[in-house]
Amino acid sequence: MGVIAVLIFALNYLQEYISAILGEQVAQSLRIKLSKKFTKLPMNFFDTNQVGDILSKLTTDIEKVAEVIGTSFTRFVYSFLIIILVIFMLFNINAKLTLIVLAILLISVVVTYYVSNLTQKIFSRDVTSLSELSSITEEALTGNLVIQSYNKQKDIIDALDKSIEKQYSAAKTLEFTVFSIYPSIRFITQIAFVISAVISAVLVINGHLTLGLAQAFLQYVTQISDPVTTAAYIINSLQNALVSVERIYDILELPEEVDLTEDTHLLDNTKGQIVFENVSFGYTKDKLLMKNVNFTAKAEQMVAIVGPTGAGKTTLINLLMRFYDVNGGRILFDGVDISKVSRKELRANFGMVLQDTWLFKGTIAENIAYGKPDATHEEIIEAAKLAKCDSFIRKLPQGYNTIITSENGMVSQGEQQLLTIARTILPNPKIMILDEATSSIDTKTEKDIQAVISELMKGRTSFVIAHRLSTIKNADLILVMKDGDIVEQGNHDELMKVDGIYANLYNTQFNQ
Numbered sequence: 001m002g003v004i005a006v007l008i009f010a011l012n013y014l015q016e017y018i019s020a021i022l023g024e025q026v027a028q029s030l031r032i033k034l035s036k037k038f039t040k041l042p043m044n045f046f047d048t049n050q051v052g053d054i055l056s057k058l059t060t061d062i063e064k065v066a067e068v069i070g071t072s073f074t075r076f077v078y079s080f081l082i083i084i085l086v087i088f089m090l091f092n093i094n095a096k097l098t099l100i101v102l103a104i105l106l107i108s109v110v111v112t113y114y115v116s117n118l119t120q121k122i123f124s125r126d127v128t129s130l131s132e133l134s135s136i137t138e139e140a141l142t143g144n145l146v147i148q149s150y151n152k153q154k155d156i157i158d159a160l161d162k163s164i165e166k167q168y169s170a171a172k173t174l175e176f177t178v179f180s181i182y183p184s185i186r187f188i189t190q191i192a193f194v195i196s197a198v199i200s201a202v203l204v205i206n207g208h209l210t211l212g213l214a215q216a217f218l219q220y221v222t223q224i225s226d227p228v229t230t231a232a233y234i235i236n237s238l239q240n241a242l243v244s245v246e247r248i249y250d251i252l253e254l255p256e257e258v259d260l261t262e263d264t265h266l267l268d269n270t271k272g273q274i275v276f277e278n279v280s281f282g283y284t285k286d287k288l289l290m291k292n293v294n295f296t297a298k299a300e301q302m303v304a305i306v307g308p309t310g311a312g313k314t315t316l317i318n319l320l321m322r323f324y325d326v327n328g329g330r331i332l333f334d335g336v337d338i339s340k341v342s343r344k345e346l347r348a349n350f351g352m353v354l355q356d357t358w359l360f361k362g363t364i365a366e367n368i369a370y371g372k373p374d375a376t377h378e379e380i381i382e383a384a385k386l387a388k389c390d391s392f393i394r395k396l397p398q399g400y401n402t403i404i405t406s407e408n409g410m411v412s413q414g415e416q417q418l419l420t421i422a423r424t425i426l427p428n429p430k431i432m433i434l435d436e437a438t439s440s441i442d443t444k445t446e447k448d449i450q451a452v453i454s455e456l457m458k459g460r461t462s463f464v465i466a467h468r469l470s471t472i473k474n475a476d477l478i479l480v481m482k483d484g485d486i487v488e489q490g491n492h493d494e495l496m497k498v499d500g501i502y503a504n505l506y507n508t509q510f511n512q
Contacts, residue, residue, distance in 0.1 A: 015074055023070020030062045033252060040256040043323040044283060052135025057251060060130055061244035068234075068241040076234040079227035086224045093217045094209060097199055101221060104192040105228060108185045112232040115181050116239040122174045123240040127247065129167040136163050185232045189225040196221045259343050266336045270349055271299040272430045272461035273334050274320065280328035281319055281484075288327065289315060289484035297477060299334075302457055304472030305465045306502065307481035313465045315484070317433055320463070322346055351429030357416040364393055365400040367419060371427040379426060387422035388452055389415065425456060432462040469506050478502060 034057065090098040140156050197218055203209035209217075274297040282288035289312055297303045305313045318324050319331060322343050330337045338346055351371070359367050368383055369375040375383075380400065384390040392415055396402040404410045411419065424432065434453065450471060464472050472478065473492050480488035480495065480502045488500050495502040 019070050019074045021070075022073075023066040026069050027062050027066035030065065030248060031058060034058055034062075034248065037252055037254070037256075041254060042257045043318070045254065047283070050131070050135040050138075052133070052138045053131040055138070056127065056131040056134050057247055060127060061247050064127075064244040065241050065248070068237050072234045072237050076231055076238075079231040079234070082227040083224060083231065086220050086227075089220050090217060090224075093213050093220070094203070097196065097203070097209075097217065100199065101192050101196055104188065104195060105224075108188045108228060108232055111184050111188065112181065112235055115177065115184070116236045119174060119177045119236055120239045120243055122170065122177055124243045126167070126170040126174045127243060129163070129170045133160075133163045133167050136160055181229075181232055181236055185229040186225065189221075189228055193218065193221050193225070257343075266341050267333060267345055267349055270334050270430045272349075273297065273299045273332075274303075274431070274461060275332040275335075276329070277332065278329035279319065279326050279331060281315065281324065281326050283324075285327060290319075291485060292329070293484075293486055295477070295479055295486060295489055297461055297463070299461055300459055301476040302462045302464065302472075302474070304475035304478045305463060305481060306467075306469065306472065306478060306505065311481040312484040313481055314435060316479075316481070317352075317435060317463060317465065321350060321352070321433075348427075349430045350433060351424035351427060351431070352433040353417070353420050353424050353435065355435050357413070357420050359404055359416060359419060361403065361405045363398075363401045363403055364396070364419065367404065368422045368426060370423050375426055383422045383426040384419075386425050386452060386456065387418050389418035389422055392418075421452070430460060432457060432460050434462070434464045434466075469509055 038054075087098065087102070090101065136156075136159055140160065200209060200214040200217055204211055204214050276293050276295050279290060279293040280288055281290040293316070305316060307313055315324075319326055320338075322338060325339060330339065332338070333341070333346070333349070360370070365377065365380050368380050372379075377400070381390060384393055384400075392411070393400055393402075396410070402410065464475065466472050476491060477489060478491060478495055479486050480500070482501060488495055488498060488502055490498070492506075496506065
């Protein structure tokens with residue numbers, strides 16, 4: 001007996017272990033597929049989807065699928081086998097009575113189908129509300145400084161409370177519906193037992209069934225109750241998991257950003273001339289933001305892009321980097337249409353300093369070497385010196401080995417900007433893009449960094465976006481944008497003579 005008990009324990013443990021491992025393998029596989037997919041999706045996906053919803057699919061939906069596969073699947077198989085075995089035994093005792101029992105149990109199939117369809121809709125609302133809650137929470141955490149600065153704590157709390165209440169209501173309705181299947185199926189199986197008992201009694205009295213077989217039959221009917229209830233509950237869970245599967249495959253089946261699989265080497269030995277020829281673009285094809293944009297940026301020129309908010313300055317840069325492809329016209333890099341060049345090859349020629357700094361969790365050295373992972377320590381230090389950040393780095397606890405992120409407060413906003421400039425310098429790009437690069441730096445630091453940037457721009461084509469026109473007064477070419485179009489272009493003196501939008505912007509800033 002002891003050996004049998006140990007064997008049963010071992011088999012049960014093995015079953016649970018295999019189930020758990022299977023679930024985790026499925027979760028791992030889905031996470032890897034989703035993570036790879038995110039790197040291949042076009043930029044408009046991230047423009048139109050909230051971070052919280054994306055994270056919800058990576059966590060909640062995958063965990064739901066893994067849970068069902070890891071635990072419910074083996075339980076369902078076990079319950080199904082028990083049901084088949086019991087039905088076989090019932091038929092051996094009395095086929096007609098078994099058919100009556102099965103007819104009654106078919107009601108449980110109808111109930112399961114109805115409840116499963118109902119819970120699937122409710123579960124869809126539940127995961128959607130959970131995604132919305134995740135998005136609001138993510139905004140509350142990342143925007144905490146702004147929220148407190150404007151004393152908007154109550155507003156964000158109210159928004160969170162509303163979202164939490166919505167999610168709680170959906171979850172409560174879901175739980176009520178899901179667990180209603182237990183008493184429903186149990187009630188049906190009890191009816192089957194009562195009817196079986198009555199009919200069995202009649203058959204025994206009339207001599208068509210022995211008392212022993214009647215008892216055995218009723219015992220088997222009792223034994224079928226648990227596996228039927230379990231199977232019904234698991235089928236319901238599987239239906240809910242299908243909602244998560246659909247949400248996951250909504251991402252996996254999205255069209256990927258089409259690109260050349262290999263570098264074309266069309267941009268070897270680049271000079272840095274950029275030409276926009278009749279470029280038209282819209283984030284949606286039926287609504288163009290740019291129409292017939294034309295300009296030429298000669299090699300090693302400094303090109304400034306100015307204009308009011310929403311004029312299309314950042315969009316122009318996005319097209320140049322091929323974060324988006326043009327709807328009409330073409331963009332030439334040293335005479336080569338960039339649509340014929342792989343994105344990897346194209347972007348290797350650009351260095352970008354964005355308005356919003358981004359540093360990943362890692363050492364300062366790793367952050368600076370982000371665009372050139374094989375850089376030597378000496379090259380990293382040289383880039384830091386050029387960006388005027390070597391001195392403050394050496395004052396940190398572990399110097400270049402100090403662990404930082406954008407949020408941990410180890411370095412100031414201005415210092416983060418300097419680090420991103422060092423990161424841009426290291427790969428020695430042919431074209432530099434500065435998108436409001438000095439907007440978050442104090443006046444003294446801005447003067448220092450402008451001197452560095454001026455030096456770095458020598459021998460490179462550069463595109464600079466800035467609201468402060470003092471930073472781009474010496475630009476070789478200034479593009480003035482409004483409503484997606486270039487309405488003026490020329491150098492500072494030429495545009496001041498035109499006395500148009502640029503002159504008005506310049507005079508407004510310097511007369512304040």
